[in-house]
Amino acid sequence: MSKFKIKKGKESPxxxxxSLPDIxxxxxxxxxxxxxxxxxSYKVRMKLPDATQVQKLEKxxxxxxxxxxxxxxxxxxxxxxxxxxxxxxxxxxxxxxxxANDRQKRPEADRQxxxxxxxxxxxxxxxxxxxxxxxxxxxxxxxxxxxxHKARGKDYTRYMKSI
Amino acid sequence: MARKSPExxxxxxxxxxxxxxxxxxxTTTMDVDTGxxxxxxxxxxxxxxxxxxxxxxxxxxxxxxxxxxxDGKFIDISMxxxxxxxxxxxxxxNPDYPEIExxxxxxxxxxxxxxxxxxxxxxxxxxxxxxxxxVQNELAAAFSEMRDDLSMNLFGVKYDQxxxxxxxxxxxxxxxxxxxxxxxxxxxxx
Numbered sequence: 001m002s003k004f005k006i007k008k009g010k011e012s013p014x015x016x017x018x019s020l021p022d023i024x025x026x027x028x029x030x031x032x033x034x035x036x037x038x039x040x041s042y043k044v045r046m047k048l049p050d051a052t053q054v055q056k057l058e059k060x061x062x063x064x065x066x067x068x069x070x071x072x073x074x075x076x077x078x079x080x081x082x083x084x085x086x087x088x089x090x091x092x093x094x095x096x097x098x099x100a101n102d103r104q105k106r107p108e109a110d111r112q113x114x115x116x117x118x119x120x121x122x123x124x125x126x127x128x129x130x131x132x133x134x135x136x137x138x139x140x141x142x143x144x145x146x147x148x149h150k151a152r153g154k155d156y157t158r159y160m161k162s163i
Numbered sequence: 164m165a166r167k168s169p170e171x172x173x174x175x176x177x178x179x180x181x182x183x184x185x186x187x188x189x190t191t192t193m194d195v196d197t198g199x200x201x202x203x204x205x206x207x208x209x210x211x212x213x214x215x216x217x218x219x220x221x222x223x224x225x226x227x228x229x230x231x232x233x234d235g236k237f238i239d240i241s242m243x244x245x246x247x248x249x250x251x252x253x254x255x256x257n258p259d260y261p262e263i264e265x266x267x268x269x270x271x272x273x274x275x276x277x278x279x280x281x282x283x284x285x286x287x288x289x290x291x292x293x294x295x296x297x298v299q300n301e302l303a304a305a306f307s308e309m310r311d312d313l314s315m316n317l318f319g320v321k322y323d324q325x326x327x328x329x330x331x332x333x334x335x336x337x338x339x340x341x342x343x344x345x346x347x348x349x350x351x352x353x
Binding site: 018021024025027028031032034035036037038050051052054055056060063115117118120121122124125126127129130134138140141142143145146147148149150 | 304
């Protein structure tokens with residue numbers, strides 16, 4: 001007499017998965033469009049400082065990176081602050097060559113527009129940063145960006161445009 | 164008579180798409196690059212000191228213990244923005260503050276009083292990068308607020324709400340970001 005009969009031996013219909021590839025492709029395209037390729041594998045640890053007056057770096061193709069911080073592999077490289085250019089450790093003396101090589105790779109029209117983004121660990125001492133800045137000045141690379149995370153507050157991109 | 168072609172088995176399509184998806188997830192990053200942009204001065208050939216009147220300069224020093232000194236007085240970082248704003252605002256006929264110069268601002272087509280003040284920033288080799296960025300940030304905040312104030316006075320809207328390019332250029336000209344960094348010197352050691 002029960003209204004709910006216990007069905008036995010009857011298979012439940014399988015979920016239709018024919019649109020699964022479409023969904024996954026959509027996700028795939030989303031990630032392909034919104035993300036950028038990793039430039040290098042980091043050899044130094046960087047905990048970037050926080051700032052409120054940050055601006056976005058508009059064109060990633062016109063940015064070159066200089067990484068500064070303690071090596072990730074402490075056993076092999078110790079704990080002293082090191083500079084990483086491209087995929088390897090470097091010293092302050094290599095920076096001028098790095099800038100020159102970087103210029104060579106770019107089309108002539110873009111060469112003066114390159115921003116050098118300094119990704120420096122927040123516990124670094126300023127001595128090494130000052131040295132890097134001096135080398136960049138000598139190499140004629142004047143546009144720099146102190147990479148830092150955006151702390152709460154409004155977007156200051158517009159304010160800093162005039163620099 | 165056309166033969167009916169057998170259908171392609173699309174069952175593994177999802178697996179292929181998943182593989183590609185995972186590949187892109189691993190090899191790419193999504194982080195947006197943000198930071199404080201500054202322009203370095205060109206290298207100086209000879210050490211000719213440019214004479215600037217003492218009253219026009221606000222000296223900001225950061226030592227190797229991350230202590231902050233402004234014009235000979237130790238102050239806390241939370242006070243720096245206020246101090247910088249106060250220094251760079253217009254104080255007519257007050258010898259304690261920088262000189263005032265009435266400038267014709269071309270984009271706005273009017274004359275505005277502007278200050279001759281400069282903020283001179285000097286840090287030690289032992290200063291931590293965190294502190295340096297904090298100081299730069301506070302100084303930038305001071306200039307941002309001054310631009311906001313001037314924009315409020317002239318046009319009644321905040322600086323970042325301006326749409327007219329001439330007005331933006333005019334404010335930029337009336338409140339230029341004047342932070343000068345001293346040539347590095349070795350003082351306190353590493």
